[in-house]
Amino acid sequence: MSSIVAEQLSKTFPGEARPVVDSVSFRIEPGEFVVLLGPSGCGKTTLLKMINRLYEPTSGRLLIDGADARAVPATELRRRIGYVIQQTGLFPHLRIEQNIAVVPQLLGWERRRIEVRIDELLDLVELPRAYRRRYPRQLSGGEQQRVGLARALAADPGLMLMDEPFGALDAITRARLQDELLRIQQRLHKTILFVTHDVDEALRLADRLLIMRAGRMVQFDTPLAVLSHPADDFVRDLLSADDVLRRLSLLRVADALRPPAVNEGYGNGSSALTPTDDLRIALGRVLEAGGESLPVVADGQNVGRVTPASIAAALARGERALPD
């Protein structure tokens, strides 16, 4: 887990009049999953690449864990930061195990420690250990990106930078890898900076959204806060913030729980909701079941019910609970 502080970070490429990143300041807490969101050319990838110094800022300061990023050589800094890119960038001439071992080898780990780590990582990203001896070309796109993720995690970095890592995958594989990433993040609590232009992906993954436009940071807040209080029309349009269903998808059944009705049974099982279902699904199911209410079941216990009114209240509460 690493904290990141950017102070007035700017980048202007030689021969260009306008800065690609323009005076961006933010603070990211350890263990946060931050998604950089914006249209192409907004500077989100440039901002990401300034963090591992693939680009050096024209001005401004960057602190990682309180220390100036320029205090150590760039190569040393990068070995402590996981880096995943869309095209995977796997080395085609190296086996999967050699690809995963790159950073540990750069750090001078012992052979045995690396061997153990490779198996651990393949387990973590749910690839069979038999893949160790394969070459990247022999894997599917989704599998290759799992290797890319394993390679970035190899030396257990506190910070992960991910540049549209799932952008080239089909929708089903992308959704599966998003789930995997959330599962891995729940276990490892990395600080993650994740670039995407896919709004649904951003809302699904982010603890906080950092929204950029034309080099400037226009809003930096939780998905629900951004949807409920978009900073301007650009953000409103970008996220289709007027879409109530999109906001509901960020709330959980647990947020809209009412005490169980006295005379209510367990429902018919299949239609019962769980506290972790999102309210968009819940609303759909409630309407499907006649629009009255549906029981919520956790660990076989009837823990309450959800009604259209409780969903509406949760929506209103979700908005009110936020600072202006």
Added chain:
Amino acid sequence: MLPRRPLLPRLRGVNVRYLIDNLPYVASLFGQHVLMVGVSLAVALAIALPLGVVCARVAQLRNIVLGVLGIIYTIPSLSLFVLLIPFTGLGLRPAVIALVAYAQLVLVRNVVVGLTGIDPAIVEAARGMGMTGAQILRQVELPLALPIMLAGVRVATLSIIAIGTIAAFINAGGLGLLLFDGVRSSNPEKIIAGAIAVSALAIGANGLFWLLERRAAQATHTG
């Protein structure tokens, strides 16, 4: 009874008697030729590899260097050999210098093509993981460029073998000697012997490098 035609000295109308009768001599010239080509190739590679790497990195330099090498390549070999004599005298040295010069265009160009043809995402990933420039070159770029570089070595070797025959004119020895002597003394058998030996060398070298190239392509999973 008509005398039976001897089988070997006339193979389908090609008179190979000289080759058979003087096999040790032809073999020694073959050896000289191989040595000349080998030394030239080694020196040429020692120059072309770093030059190619620099040209792959610096785009402005690339066109200048390849332009100059292209001009060198168009100089007729005989005149280049003769031009070198005042500086180096006769013998193997001017021959090697000229052959090295001729090989540069193909070698440098293929190093440049091999390196610049690598998927930029691969190099970016390598940088992003904290590899140094030298590590990226040695562990990533050169292995991936190897098949194309070897193709350059193959083509360069073939032209060095061919141009090397002309080097006999400036006393560098080699299989060209048979060709020049044959022409001078109107001895087609000698010319045929030289031609067969040079062809065998060229075909052999081509096959050898082609095999290496294929193995490299398989090893890098690019072919």
